[in-house]
Amino acid sequence: MNLQDILAPRPKAARPMPSDAEDGTPSHTPADGTRTLGEILAELRQLSPEQIEKVGSHQRENGLRFGEAAIELGLVSHDDVLRALSLQFNYAYGSDESQRLSPELVALNQPFGHQAEAFRMIRSQLQLRLGGAEGPVRTRRRALAVVSPNSEDGKTYFCANLAVALSQLGQRTLVVDADLRGPRLHEVFGVPNDLGLSGLLSGRHGDSVIKPVPGVPDLFVCPAGTRPPNPLELLERPAFGLLMHELQQRFDHVIVDTPAAEYGADALVVSARCGQALVLARKHASQVATLQELSALLSAANTTLTGVVMNDR
Incomplete structure (x- = not known):
């Protein structure tokens, strides 16, 4: 490849x-x-x-x-x-057209609202935790997988807005749709999904699958592509690990959307390749025992748990 x-x-x-x-x-x-x-x-x-x-x-x-x-x-x-x-x-702000197409992008369409401020708070926490004593984030580039126990926990909404918030710092940010079972990032950002991650991992090439987001400097998206019949097998191939390594060299931040853990081991495999994972819980829906089990599985897969965020949207 x-x-x-x-x-x-x-x-x-x-x-x-x-x-x-x-x-x-x-x-x-x-x-x-x-x-x-x-x-x-x-x-x-x-x-x-x-x-x-x-x-x-x-x-x-x-x-x-x-x-x-x-x-x-x-x-x-x-x-x-x-x-x-x-x-x-020089602060990215959504146009009227983007607001109609992507109402979920609150960090872009409503950058002065309380939801956008919450994402900026999470961004700051991640900057501090991923930087730590070893130096600033820009010198220690890592990928971050966002995982959750169940579907409809809000992972795509969270990934998209976190990526916008990071790009607003002027840092090259890529959001990758590794949810090969139910991808939605292409809908949120309004980019084609005919060629994406699944095509790369299966060996099919074409034009660049990484698309710049119009009107948002420093933000890029890699859609999932065509839904494959063997998503887990594709993610377990060495090509995915090589791709993630290369992406971390080219971008300051790589945020990766994943399938819900209830669908199988996809999220664990993606998290292991990224090295970092953030667990997303849903208010009044996620169970503590399920979150504890997911955290234990991530630790067993040699993945650093960056934190747990409660989504009340």
Whole structure:
């Protein structure tokens, strides 16, 4: 298997985040190239010079920020201001189209909501735990398998949003759909699923199966591909271990979605190849005894248990 032919090419380095963003009327662009919030809003809503002047007058008369004044005058919406802020700080924020296609991507579509904040908290915990005393995550790249005892525990939702949150740090992040029994990541991210992980592991090649997520810099997805009749056998082949090793060299983070443990040993095999696993439990559904059994099986498979997260969505 020639991995260089099937993996996504390395993109250009992401733009650095501005060090000092402004809010004000769109009168000039600072010397460092940072645009004011007013300039961005004027471009997003195609405000006329007369409307801009009207907002500026209302801003000065009432001691408001440009965005606040524009909202009060009904020229922009609160969502427009959030979108402009995301552009000003180079922070991925879902477009109207992506929100319609992928309502589950709360970290992208609602980056200032409480659910997105919860994913940022989990992201921070993972950064600390995976870095530890041995150094920062970027110098110790590892793959993380997300596992759970039962179906409908929310693994795909969790993997997708965690991957978005990690990519928002400006770190190259790949989310892999290793749920060859019931894949859904291609639906969440709106990418084709005709060629994916199953094809790679069975020896079929084609164009790169790793797709960049439109509108989200540094985020990539590897769909599961066609459902095979022998998912466990494919995952147990040496090719999967080799692939995971290569992916960890090319990406800062690799998040792997897995089938529920109730369907067989797939999740344990994937976790062993990744080396790290995070167990997802569902509020009012997962049983403590089942979670303890799953944790013991992961330990027996030489997998480091990174933590357990309770999903109440």
